[in-house]
Amino acid sequence: MRADGTRVRDLTAIMQALPYIMPKRYDAQNWAEENLDEDAIRAYIRKKRRAGRSVTHMSLLVSAYYRAVLKNPKINYFVMNRRIYKRNHFCFSFVILKTRADGTPDETSLKVYLQPEDNVFTVTEKIQAAIEKNQNVQHNNDTDKFVRFIFGVPGLARAVIGLAGFLDRHNLLPRSIIELSPFHTSLFVTNLASINTPYIFHHCYEFGTTSVFICMGRPVHDPAVPEGVRKKVMPLSVVMDERIATGIEYSRFFAELFRNLKRPEVLEEAFSSALSGSGPAFLYMFVEALADGAVACGLPRAKAIEYAAMTMAGSAEMLLATRQHPGALKDAVCSPGGSTIVGVQTLENHGFRGAAMDCVIDTYKKNKELGK
Numbered sequence: 311m312r313a314d315g316t317r318v319r320d321l322t323a324i325m326q327a328l329p330y331i332m333p334k335r336y337d338a339q340n341w342a343e344e345n346l347d348e349d350a351i352r353a354y355i356r357k358k359r360r361a362g363r364s365v366t367h368m369s370l371l372v373s374a375y376y377r378a379v380l381k382n383p384k385i386n387y388f389v390m391n392r393r394i395y396k397r398n399h400f401c402f403s404f405v406i407l408k409t410r411a412d413g414t415p416d417e418t419s420l421k422v423y424l425q426p427e428d429n430v431f432t433v434t435e436k437i438q439a440a441i442e443k444n445q446n447v448q449h450n451n452d453t454d455k456f457v458r459f460i461f462g463v464p465g466l467a468r469a470v471i472g473l474a475g476f477l478d479r480h481n482l483l484p485r486s487i488i489e490l491s492p493f494h495t496s497l498f499v500t501n502l503a504s505i506n507t508p509y510i511f512h513h514c515y516e517f518g519t520t521s522v523f524i525c526m527g528r529p530v531h532d533p534a535v536p537e538g539v540r541k542k543v544m545p546l547s548v549v550m551d552e553r554i555a556t557g558i559e560y561s562r563f564f565a566e567l568f569r570n571l572k573r574p575e576v577l578e579e580a581f582s583s584a585l586s587g588s589g590p591a592f593l594y595m596f597v598e599a600l601a602d603g604a605v606a607c608g609l610p611r612a613k614a615i616e617y618a619a620m621t622m623a624g625s626a627e628m629l630l631a632t633r634q635h636p637g638a639l640k641d642a643v644c645s646p647g648g649s650t651i652v653g654v655q656t657l658e659n660h661g662f663r664g665a666a667m668d669c670v671i672d673t674y675k676k677n678k679e680l681g682k
Contacts, residue, residue: 312395312481312483313484314397314398314488315388316395317395318387318394318396325553328553330392334516335389335514335520335551336513336514338389338553339513340552341547343545343547344545345544348529348544351370354370363431365574367503369434370430370574371524371526371546371571372437372497373430373577374567374568374570377576377577377581378563382559382563385521385555385563390519394554399496400496401424401497402424402496403422403492403495404420404498404499405417405500406444406445407505420441420492422436422437424581426580426581429578430577478518491518493517493519493520494520496522497523498514498515498524499524500524500525500526502527503527503529507528508527509547511525511547512547521550521554522549522551523549524547527544528545529543529544530543562630592666593622597615601617602614604618625639
């Protein structure tokens with residue numbers, strides 16, 4: 311048991327094998343790039359500032375990323391010593407510039423933890439608070455102090471870092487060291503646009519547990535628009551560890567990420583919304599009810615739960631893959647005069663649709679009362 315994660319054991323054969331086929335993080339790195347609509351992002355940021363709310367490129371990206379992770383949790387997995395772990399939290403690391411006492415530039419890495427009740431505004435506040443706390447040259451953060459200490463004694467740095475790597479590989483690294491380390495993070499982000507620099511593909515560090523590294527580059531003219539049309543995009547590069555998720559899982563994650571960035575208003579609500587946060591509990595109840603019905607018909611309990619869960623998983627896969635309206639998929643299953651339409655009628659007679667709507671609405675109202 312690690313301080314920052316729980317080992318995942320219910321893996322497919324290929325996912326179990328990948329860390330052995332590619333034991334190092336740099337063996338398993340895939341690269342991708344995407345252009346964000348810089349004009350739309352800047353328009354949203356200006357709109358929020360006129361309303362007295364602060365939002366930045368960094369907070370928008372991280373908020374969109376975290377919201378997508380909550381729906382695609384495998385992207386928050388990591389590999390350590392050929393084993394795959396589910397991270398116990400979500401955090402991201404980033405680098406800020408500092409100025410030394412002699413006026414020369416310096417930099418330091420910061421790490422910020424997020425919670426499901428956060429939104430883009432609280433993310434902005436957390437980032438700004440971390441920057442303000444650590445930008446003062448007179449107050450180095452704990453990570454900086456620790457690094458300065460071990461490099462102040464000849465030979466100590468090599469011994470300490472080597473020992474840390476050994477302890478990490480054997481799940482013995484203390485929580486205090488993990489919390490100090492910017493390399494033990496869900497996501498590492500660098501904003502090269504802030505120093506007017508083009509984007510790069512930055513590797514994922516072998517030390518630590520970083521599975522995804524995103525770089526924002528200097529905005530450029532959109533090459534896809536006709537000549538003479540002024541439109542800017544922000545290039546985004548992503549380097550990811552392919553061992554933690556399948557290609558289709560990464561594809562769904564990035565689709566959700568870019569949907570969030572195209573409609574940033576959704577990021578103003580708590581990331582654990584009434585649907586995505588509480589929804590699993592509603593679905594578990596439905597699976598349980600389906601299983602109870604199957605047991606009443608003579609199916610063993612274990613098989614009933616398995617079949618109900620597989621039915622729900624398969625239906626969700628179909629819905630996401632086809633992008634059809636759920637009503638159309640339901641109609642396709644209901645044969646005229648068949649047994650399925652009779653079951654649908656029974657659900658309607660018992661107010662299934664209204665109850666499902668009301669549970670989401672009531673949960674939303676309660677979240678508002680709690681300030682989520």
